[in-house]
Amino acid sequence: MKADPTFWILARASGLTAYALLTASVLAGLVLKSRPFRALKPAAITDTHRFLALLGLGAIALHGATLLLDRTIHLRPMAVLVPGASPYRPVPVGIGVLAAELMLVVYASFALRRRIGMKNWRRLHWATYAIFGAATVHGLASGTDTAQSWAFGIYLAAVGSVAGATAWRALTPPLTPQRRTAS
Numbered sequence: 001m002k003a004d005p006t007f008w009i010l011a012r013a014s015g016l017t018a019y020a021l022l023t024a025s026v027l028a029g030l031v032l033k034s035r036p037f038r039a040l041k042p043a044a045i046t047d048t049h050r051f052l053a054l055l056g057l058g059a060i061a062l063h064g065a066t067l068l069l070d071r072t073i074h075l076r077p078m079a080v081l082v083p084g085a086s087p088y089r090p091v092p093v094g095i096g097v098l099a100a101e102l103m104l105v106v107y108a109s110f111a112l113r114r115r116i117g118m119k120n121w122r123r124l125h126w127a128t129y130a131i132f133g134a135a136t137v138h139g140l141a142s143g144t145d146t147a148q149s150w151a152f153g154i155y156l157a158a159v160g161s162v163a164g165a166t167a168w169r170a171l172t173p174p175l176t177p178q179r180r181t182a183s
Contacts, residue, residue: 007070012145014063016154019139021056022103023158026132027165028052029125034169053107060100089142096138099131106131132162 028049032042064080067073079086083094083101106127113121136155145151 003071005072007066008072011063011066011070012143014059014066015139015143016145016151018056018059018063019135019158020154021052021059022132022135023162025049025052025056026128026162029128030162030165030169034165034172050107050110053103057100057104057107060103064100092138092141095134096142099134099138102127102134103131129166 028045031040032045032049067075067080068077073088075086075088079088079093080097083097084090086093086097106124109116109121109124116124136159140146140155143151146155
């Protein structure tokens with residue numbers, strides 16, 4: 001009798017969804033900082049950024065839960081909580097676990113921003129680049145669909161869009177009081 005592939009399909013779909021939501025959240029954060037679209041209100045962008053991050057964390061939780069329920073690779077709970085504890089591709093899976101845990105810390109920092117101070121909060125937010133990079137490595141190295149052109153295209157588009165938005169942010173002068181009133 002063949003095993004039911006439902007959880008395996010859900011695990012793959014939720015992993016790619018989590019990656020897409022992480023990418024969208026990073027892009028929203030970059031749009032907030034560099035403001036390429038002046039008509040967008042910072043409060044609305046911030047809310048969108050936070051909501052995308054929360055949805056991403058939900059997709060990550062679903063990804064881990066469906067991997068535990070799946071019978072294809074037989075993971076134990078420690079494998080989705082402790083980096084390197086997975087018998088399946090331990091290094092890239094461990095990188096993914098670490099990225100998910102760090103994403104949770106960065107998301108929690110929204111609520112702690114006043115307590116930890118803006119300077120420390122911003123420093124912590126720089127970790128989103130590492131999270132995005134780690135999630136990319138995790139998906140490319142442990143994802144079973146990576147060899148498919150459509151899946152590789154998702155990773156390529158995500159990396160390209162984040163790199164482009166980062167370059168825009170780096171090359172665009174910060175908003176000064178004069179630029180704010182002119183825009």
